[in-house]
Amino acid sequence: MKKTGWAILLVICCIGGYLALPSNYYLRRALVHLLPKIDQYPIFENRIVKAGAPEPWKISEKYNTQSIPAKYIPAFEELGTVAFVIIQNDSLLFEQYWEDYSPNSHSNSFSMAKSIVSLATGCAIDDGFIKSVDQPVSDFIPGFEGFNGKQLTLRHLLTMSAGIDFQEAYSSPFSPTTKLYYSNNLQEIAFGMKEIEEPGKRFNYQSGVTQLLAFILEKATGEPLSSYVSRKLWTPMHAEEDALWSMDRKDGIEKAYCCFNSNARDFARFGQLLLNKGSWNGQQLISASYLEEAITPDSSLLYNDTDEPNKSYGFQFWSLNHDGIQIPYMRGILGQYVFVIPERNAVVVRLGHKRDKEYTSQHYPQDIDTWLDAAMDIIQKSDNTSNSNQTF
Numbered sequence: 001m002k003k004t005g006w007a008i009l010l011v012i013c014c015i016g017g018y019l020a021l022p023s024n025y026y027l028r029r030a031l032v033h034l035l036p037k038i039d040q041y042p043i044f045e046n047r048i049v050k051a052g053a054p055e056p057w058k059i060s061e062k063y064n065t066q067s068i069p070a071k072y073i074p075a076f077e078e079l080g081t082v083a084f085v086i087i088q089n090d091s092l093l094f095e096q097y098w099e100d101y102s103p104n105s106h107s108n109s110f111s112m113a114k115s116i117v118s119l120a121t122g123c124a125i126d127d128g129f130i131k132s133v134d135q136p137v138s139d140f141i142p143g144f145e146g147f148n149g150k151q152l153t154l155r156h157l158l159t160m161s162a163g164i165d166f167q168e169a170y171s172s173p174f175s176p177t178t179k180l181y182y183s184n185n186l187q188e189i190a191f192g193m194k195e196i197e198e199p200g201k202r203f204n205y206q207s208g209v210t211q212l213l214a215f216i217l218e219k220a221t222g223e224p225l226s227s228y229v230s231r232k233l234w235t236p237m238h239a240e241e242d243a244l245w246s247m248d249r250k251d252g253i254e255k256a257y258c259c260f261n262s263n264a265r266d267f268a269r270f271g272q273l274l275l276n277k278g279s280w281n282g283q284q285l286i287s288a289s290y291l292e293e294a295i296t297p298d299s300s301l302l303y304n305d306t307d308e309p310n311k312s313y314g315f316q317f318w319s320l321n322h323d324g325i326q327i328p329y330m331r332g333i334l335g336q337y338v339f340v341i342p343e344r345n346a347v348v349v350r351l352g353h354k355r356d357k358e359y360t361s362q363h364y365p366q367d368i369d370t371w372l373d374a375a376m377d378i379i380q381k382s383d384n385t386s387n388s389n390q391t392f
Contacts, residue, residue, distance in 0.1 A: 027173060029182040035170075036181055038082070038108045038334055038353060041261045044246035047226040047254060049262075055238035057265060060091035062382045068096065072374040079335055079367055080353030082107065083264035086375055087272060087347040094378050095264070104241060106261040107351045110332030113245075113260040114210045116229060116270065118158060118316035120217055122278075122290035123232040129220040133158060133293075133315070140216040147195040154216065156199040157209050158315040159298045163197030166208035170333065177207055180257065184249040186211055203313055204304040207257035210316065214256030225254045236285050237269040258332075264349045267330075271338040271347030274328060295319060295328035295340075303363070312363045320362050322372050335367060339375070348375040 029043075068076060068084070076084070082101040086094040095103065109116070124130045133155040137144040146152040147163055156162045169175035179189055190211045214225050221228050226245045234243060243266065246259035273279075274295065278286040294315035301310040312318055319328045330338040335355030339348040348371060356367035 027182075031173065036108070036110070036258075036333070038110075038336075038351070039106075041106060041108060041244055041246050041259070044255075044259070045248075045250045045252065046244040046246050046261070047224060048230075049226045049234050049243035049245055049260070050230040051239040051242050051266075052230065052235035053238050054240045056240055057087065057092040057268075058090060060088065060093045060382075062385060063092060064094055064096075065385060066094060066378045066381045068374050069377050072370055072377075075367065075370045076374075079355060081335075081350060082353070083349065083351040084371070084374075085264040085268055085349040086378060087268045087349075088379060088382070089345050090272070092265070093346075093382060097264075101351075103263060103265050105263055106241075106244060107263065108246075108258070108332070108334075108336070109260040109262065109267065109330075110258045110334055110336050111207070112267070112270075112330040112332045112336050112338060113256060113258050114207075114316040115330040115338075116233075116260055117210055117213050117217070117225070117256050118294055119233060119270070119273070119286060120225065120229050121154065121158065121213060121315070122286045122294065123228070124217055124220050125290060126287050127221070127232075129222075130154065130216075137212070137216065140219050141191065141212070143191070144195065144212075146199060148198045150198050150200065152195060152199045154213070157213050157216075158294075159200075159301060160203050160205050160209055160313060160316075161200050161298070161301050162206065162209050162212075163195055163199040163201065163204075164193045164206065164209065165196045166193050166206040168204075168206055180207055180211060180255065181259075184252070186248040186253055186255065187215065190215060200300075201302065202304045203298075203301040203310040205313075210257035211255075214254060218253065225256060233270075233273070233285060236283060237273060237280050239266045239269055241266055264351055267336075267338055267351070268347045268349045270330065271340045271349070274340045275342060275345065275347060290315075318364065320364050320368070322369070323376075327372070329368075331364075335365075337368065337371060339368075339372060341372075341375075344376070344379050346375070346379055348372065 084096050134153050137152045243262040245254040277288040278291050295317045296314050297311050299309045318331050328340050335352040337350045350371045356365045358366045
């Protein structure tokens, strides 16, 4: 064999040996499955988020009497939309699905799960498992004491101002984010993060921070995150279908920063809960005061890259201004959204394969304007029509 052949064989053997290391389990999976996809939950172990009291949405008398205006269709198709749902006045006003997706199809929430973790944190405070958002992280996880004399608190985790060394990157197989997604040991990654800056100064979006919150919730409540969310939110909100929360391994912990798998109709319930200020059918599931703070951007923080005041992020919830309307929303990396529009008493859900790579001056992907404009058009046209009751 020529020297070049031996060299290639040696490189292959070295790579194979490197990948075979137990610590590189995540990398082997990343090379097999490549970039995350919305229907990937079967490759992971999953814990059921039980829907203990299913109850379908009421159907609006104007259900699907309108269509998505033609001018928006190219964007819907080019970005691979699979579901578009509008809830108005507590009723299903509009829904459309693409490909093989249906009202029952599971799809990955991706980072919308961060907002669910925030809601669970509010519930844990209401239950007395956590004293307040200003409780030190070290009360639950020793070793996270703070930096430069300033204590690290749950507020810093919720507002993404923890000052840790986690680098959010999606294109590299060696990034911490990729490790989180494909790892079989989330605890090792989360507990291995280092505090390198004073907390409470800069907004720096980091998935590892939400994962740390999940460990705190599990320790505080004494039960798995899926079980707690089922008991406190999913069942009381009368979700129609069990959800699946992907885990790092069998009997492990939920990938809390992502990977809550459900359908568009049931995702909308989280938006309706915000619209109802934490109440569902007369039962207060989470305090209104916590929710108000959760959806309000912490303007005392500076964006990490521009030094401008943060105007878009609260407690794991995003916020934007659309045509003069302040809209809190949940957001996932591949164009997963739940928008809350109080002025229209409406919730809008969009699920799909892609989102726009370009961002607006308000720090949100430009495709969001398409989903909101299309929804507003449908709502406006529905409001302007008068139809007799329909039976379904």
